[in-house]
Amino acid sequence: MAATRSLQRCRHLLCRPSFSLLRPSSSSFRFFSDAIAPHSTPPPLPTSPPIPSPESNSGNGGCSTIRSSLNEAEVAKFAAIAETWWDFEGPFKPLHQMNPTRISFIRSALCRHFRKDPFCARPFEGLKVIDVGCGGGILAEPLARMGASVTGIDAVDKNINIAGIHAESDPLTSSIEYRCTTAEQLVKENKKFDAVIALEVIEHVADPSEFCKSLAALTVPNGATVISTVSRTLRAFATAIVAAEYLLRWLPKGTHDWSSFLTAEELVLILQRTSISVKEMAGLSYNPLTGEWSLSDDLGVNFIAYGAKEGDVQ
Numbered sequence: 001m002a003a004t005r006s007l008q009r010c011r012h013l014l015c016r017p018s019f020s021l022l023r024p025s026s027s028s029f030r031f032f033s034d035a036i037a038p039h040s041t042p043p044p045l046p047t048s049p050p051i052p053s054p055e056s057n058s059g060n061g062g063c064s065t066i067r068s069s070l071n072e073a074e075v076a077k078f079a080a081i082a083e084t085w086w087d088f089e090g091p092f093k094p095l096h097q098m099n100p101t102r103i104s105f106i107r108s109a110l111c112r113h114f115r116k117d118p119f120c121a122r123p124f125e126g127l128k129v130i131d132v133g134c135g136g137g138i139l140a141e142p143l144a145r146m147g148a149s150v151t152g153i154d155a156v157d158k159n160i161n162i163a164g165i166h167a168e169s170d171p172l173t174s175s176i177e178y179r180c181t182t183a184e185q186l187v188k189e190n191k192k193f194d195a196v197i198a199l200e201v202i203e204h205v206a207d208p209s210e211f212c213k214s215l216a217a218l219t220v221p222n223g224a225t226v227i228s229t230v231s232r233t234l235r236a237f238a239t240a241i242v243a244a245e246y247l248l249r250w251l252p253k254g255t256h257d258w259s260s261f262l263t264a265e266e267l268v269l270i271l272q273r274t275s276i277s278v279k280e281m282a283g284l285s286y287n288p289l290t291g292e293w294s295l296s297d298d299l300g301v302n303f304i305a306y307g308a309k310e311g312d313v314q
């Protein structure tokens, strides 16, 4: 049943599957390990968004075609455990544990993209960053400490309240602007950001393609988009669902629906259609012996992708 739904979903997502992406060529994305050497030419620096005019708002037609990303059942699951965001032993323990690893990927990808010094204390100074589906703010806070001007949005009101209260306790994070809203609502408001980040959210939204359209619309031309998620593989089923939810009980049962997962190749294709070209991907790999997460080339369970938004067509 789940497999049939999953197949239907794939057909919907990928009208013309491209199996060449299973082993990407040098013209598509590169793996994390290829990206460490400083040999690449960074993309052009982002351009400021045009000042929106009533004509451009009503004329492009894009906003009105973006449907809601909300999946009410998923949102209810997160509302039920909102109080536990900052409990390091609670349901969000895996996110807390993988946080340093995903932050190191984001730091290195965004510094390369925006030509920032990754070794300075506040490399994201001057960047406008949005954390879409920010939960209790466990990523938004480190982004603010790295100097970014951060907006955090989430569909769950309680998450936003908890994130706001927590951020208040540190002057470096108290400037974070939290809002209970959706990406598509901000698209309607013509908001733009240098970097748009959505970690572990796409597997919970109603329509991943529409959600990615919104993320792309929020990204300035030549800006950056970062997404992390769980791959739709049997290994991910065994680890992210059977082990994490049923054996180790890290997460409440039913947190994840395997058929909602996307493979790395599917995510690349979906983003390509929204004018985001994926530049780099890494696996987020868990070592059960040490309890530590690390970046790897294994995209088969948890992975993170960074892409660049196309510049304006002249």
Ligand SMILES: C[S@@+](CC[C@H](N)C(=O)[O-])C[C@H]1O[C@@H](n2cnc3c(N)ncnc32)[C@H](O)[C@@H]1O
Pocket (backbone or CB within 6 Å): 069, 070, 071, 074, 075, 078, 079, 095, 132, 133, 134, 135, 136, 138, 139, 153, 154, 155, 156, 159, 181, 182, 183, 198, 199, 200, 201, 204, 205, 206
């Ligand atoms: C697994 S949590 C990830 C939280 C955070 N991004 C992180 O990785 O630490 C997913 C979050 O996405 C939020 N969410 C789910 N659907 C959403 C949507 N359509 N728009 C905005 N937020 C959404 C949930 O309320 C939840 O806080």
